[in-house]
Amino acid sequence: MAALDRPVVKPRPIFLNLLAIRQPLPAIVSILHRASGALLFLLGVPLLLWGVHMSLASPDTFAQLKQIIAHPFSKLVLLALAWAYIYHLLAGLRHLAIDLHVGVDLAPARRSSAIVLVLSLLLTVIVAVRLW
Amino acid sequence: MVIAPSYEAASAHYGWRDWLSQRVTAVVMLVYTLLIFGIVIWNGGVDYAVWKNVFASHAFKLATFLFMIALAFHAWVGVRNILMDYIKPTGWRLSLQTIVICVLIAYMGWTIEVLWGTL
Numbered sequence: 181m182a183a184l185d186r187p188v189v190k191p192r193p194i195f196l197n198l199l200a201i202r203q204p205l206p207a208i209v210s211i212l213h214r215a216s217g218a219l220l221f222l223l224g225v226p227l228l229l230w231g232v233h234m235s236l237a238s239p240d241t242f243a244q245l246k247q248i249i250a251h252p253f254s255k256l257v258l259l260a261l262a263w264a265y266i267y268h269l270l271a272g273l274r275h276l277a278i279d280l281h282v283g284v285d286l287a288p289a290r291r292s293s294a295i296v297l298v299l300s301l302l303l304t305v306i307v308a309v310r311l312w
Numbered sequence: 313m314v315i316a317p318s319y320e321a322a323s324a325h326y327g328w329r330d331w332l333s334q335r336v337t338a339v340v341m342l343v344y345t346l347l348i349f350g351i352v353i354w355n356g357g358v359d360y361a362v363w364k365n366v367f368a369s370h371a372f373k374l375a376t377f378l379f380m381i382a383l384a385f386h387a388w389v390g391v392r393n394i395l396m397d398y399i400k401p402t403g404w405r406l407s408l409q410t411i412v413i414c415v416l417i418a419y420m421g422w423t424i425e426v427l428w429g430t431l
Contacts, residue, residue, distance in 0.1 A: 214394055221387045225419055233426045235360075236367055242360040269345070272338050279335065 205293040212297075213271040216264040224261045255311050262307045267300035330389045337382035344379040373427045380423040384416045 195201070203211075234245040248254055274292050277283055283292050355362050366372055391412050399405040 214390075217387075217390045218394060221391055225383065225387070229419065229422045229426060233422075235363055236426065239360045242363070269342065272342075276335060276338070 205290050205297075209271055209274070209293040209296055213268060213275075216268040216271075219264045220261070220268060223257075224264060227257075227261065259304065259308055259311060263300060263304040266303045266307075267296070270296045270300050333385055334389050337386040340382040341379055341386065344375060344382075347375065367427075376427060377423065380420060384420055388412065388416055 231245060234241045236242075249258065274283075274296050277292070278289070283289055351366055352358055358366070367376075392409060395405050395408050395412070399408060
């Protein structure tokens, strides 16, 4: 009965142009968490398994793998995956902290988002320095 | 008198289970990541002999297997959530979810092959 008495809701305008909406920092961290996870599933895991296989099969394949990794294109792929892993891990730690009711309010949530973004890039730079 | 809310009847409660499993598997992977990091630092980088020796350990093989099982469950929940959010037609979603399950089982098969296969 209550449902029937409810006034008809006027259709609201929907604005979902993702390129025009200015996303808050925690939203950016959230979508990148997804994107990095998807990248790791699609590319990271198969490359990891292939790499571990190559590294263990024989001294020859180990050397071969080192040679492949030395190529600039491989380094770029490796760097992207390193960022994805580091970022996904850090964003996950942020999630665990929020689950424990640490940093739930808006200001700390924004701050921890910024920390995750900056720290993941810093650690990726360290990986880059090690690679080159 | 308290009446249980009716939506309870339609809940499979898998949301709570997945929420917990996503976090437990994350912690397992974190510990393994730190372990690998520690091994590499401890040995001051790895050449073939050291690396082969690390993987010769039965305990390390089991730890790696545990990591991959945690990864498979973690990836399943994550990728399934992505598909549930973005793929609306049921047929497409079901097909893609089936492919994801097959891929994850294949990853596990590959893991066993790498760890215990004759190579």
